[in-house]
Amino acid sequence: DRIRELTGCEVDLNFPDKAVYVEIIGKRAFIGVIDGSEERKKYTPEKVDSRKLFGKISFVQMPYLEDTKAALEIGERIGRAAQAFEIKELIIAPHDYVNAFELEYFIKGVRRGQIARYKIQERAYAREVRKVPVFVRDLYQTARDKRRKRNVLIITDPTGRQISDVKEELVRRIRFADEVVIFAGSRVGIPKGLFRLADFVIDLAPYITFATEQTIPVTLSALLTVYEEDEEARGVIKSL
Numbered sequence: 717d718r719i720r721e722l723t724g725c726e727v728d729l730n731f732p733d734k735a736v737y738v739e740i741i742g743k744r745a746f747i748g749v750i751d752g753s754e755e756r757k758k759y760t761p762e763k764v765d766s767r768k769l770f771g772k773i774s775f776v777q778m779p780y781l782e783d784t785k786a787a788l789e790i791g792e793r794i795g796r797a798a799q800a801f802e803i804k805e806l807i808i809a810p811h812d813y814v815n816a817f818e819l820e821y822f823i824k825g826v827r828r829g830q831i832a833r834y835k836i837q838e839r840a841y842a843r844e845v846r847k848v849p850v851f852v853r854d855l856y857q858t859a860r861d862k863r864r865k866r867n868v869l870i871i872t873d874p875t876g877r878q879i880s881d882v883k884e885e886l887v888r889r890i891r892f893a894d895e896v897v898i899f900a901g902s903r904v905g906i907p908k909g910l911f912r913l914a915d916f917v918i919d920l921a922p923y924i925t926f927a928t929e930q931t932i933p934v935t936l937s938a939l940l941t942v943y944e945e946d947e948e949a950r951g952v953i954k955s956l
Contacts, residue, residue, distance in 0.1 A: 764944045770936060772895050773803045776858055778902040779810055780928050781818040791825025793929035798826075798848050799833040801936050804895065806848055811855035811907055826850060855906075859899070859913050866894040869914045871906050872935055874925065876917035879938055886916055887946040890939070900931040 737748040775798060780790040798806040808823065830848065837845040853861075863869060868889045879886070890896055899906050899914070911917055920926075920938050 764947045766940055767802060769890070769896075769940060769943050770801045770803050772893065773801075773936065773939075774805050774807060774862065774895055774897045775803055775932060775935075776807045776809050776855070776862075776897060776899045777931070778855065778900065778904070778906070779808050779814065779819055779822045780902045781810075781814055781822060782903065784818055784821040787818050787822040788825040788828075790929050791822040792829035792832075793825075794932060795826035795829030795831075795850070796833040797829075797929065797932040798850075799830045799837070801932065802846060803848055803932075803936070806850045807858055808850065808852045809855040809858050809899075810852075823850075823852070855899075856910070859910050862895070862897040863913050864894075866892070867897055868893040868895070868916070869897045869899070871899045871911060871914040871917045872920055872931065873901070873905055873911075873917050874919050874922075876919040878922060879918050879920060879942065882916055882918065883942040883945075886918075886939075887942050889915065890943065891946070896939075898935055900928075900935065902928045 733751075735750050737750070739746045739748075777794060780787055780794075794806075806826070808819075808826065810819065827850070830850065834845065834847055859869070868886075870886075899910065920934055926934055
C-alpha cells in the first residue's frame with residue numbers, strides 16, 4: 717500500500733503492468749520488480765473459457781452393470797468426471813431391461829463421485845460452483861427428445877469418422893447449438909439403430925478402445941481442442 721501511495725499507481729492484482737516482490741531475510745528486506753507479463757495466471761484474456769462449451773453439453777451415458785462392486789466404482793469415476801467438467805447435465809440411460817439393484821449401485825457411485833468432486837471445487841474455486849444435474853431416462857426416448865433443430869447429437873463409436881475429418885463442420889454446428897448431446901456406451905456400445913438420429917458418429921481414438929470411465933474426459937478434451945483451435949483462428953481473422 718505504501719508503494720501505491722508513493723507512486724500514485726493503481727493496483728491491479730489480476731493483470732498488473734509491474735509486480736513488486738518483497739522478501740524479508742533476517743534484518744534485511746529485499747525488493748524485486750518484474751514485468752507483469754511474467755506473472756503466471758490461471759485465467760488470462762487470451763484463454764478460451766471452456767465453460768462456454770461444457771455448459772451446453774448433455775452427456776448421455778449407458779450405465780455400467782452386471783457387477784455391483786464394479787458398477788459402484790465406475791459410477792463414482794463417471795460422477796466425478798461429470799462434475800469436474802461442470803457439464804449441463806448427465807443422463808444415465810439404460811437401453812433395455814436392467815437389474816434394478818445393479819443400477820442402484822451405479823447411481824450411488826455417480827452420486828458419491830459427484831459430491832466428492834463438488835466439495836473440492838468449492839474449496840478450490842473463488843467462484844460459485846454448480847452441481848451437475850443427474851437424470852435417468854431410457855436411451856431411445858432421450859435420443860428422440862434431444863433431436864431438436866438447434867441441438868447437435870454426437871455418438872462416440874469405433875465405426876465413426878475421425879474427429880479431424882469432421883472438425884470444421886462439427887465446430888461450426890457446436891458454436892451455434894443450444895445443446896450438444898453426446899451419447900456414450902458402456903460394456904456394450906450405442907445401439908446401431910440410433911446412429912440415424914445422430915449428426916455425427918465419431919471415433920475419438922482409432923484402433924483403441926478406452927474404458928467406460930474415461931469417456932467423459934476423453935470426449936470433452938477432444939471437443940475442447942478443436943473448439944479452441946476454431947476460436948483462436950477466428951480471433952486472428954478478426955484482428956486482421
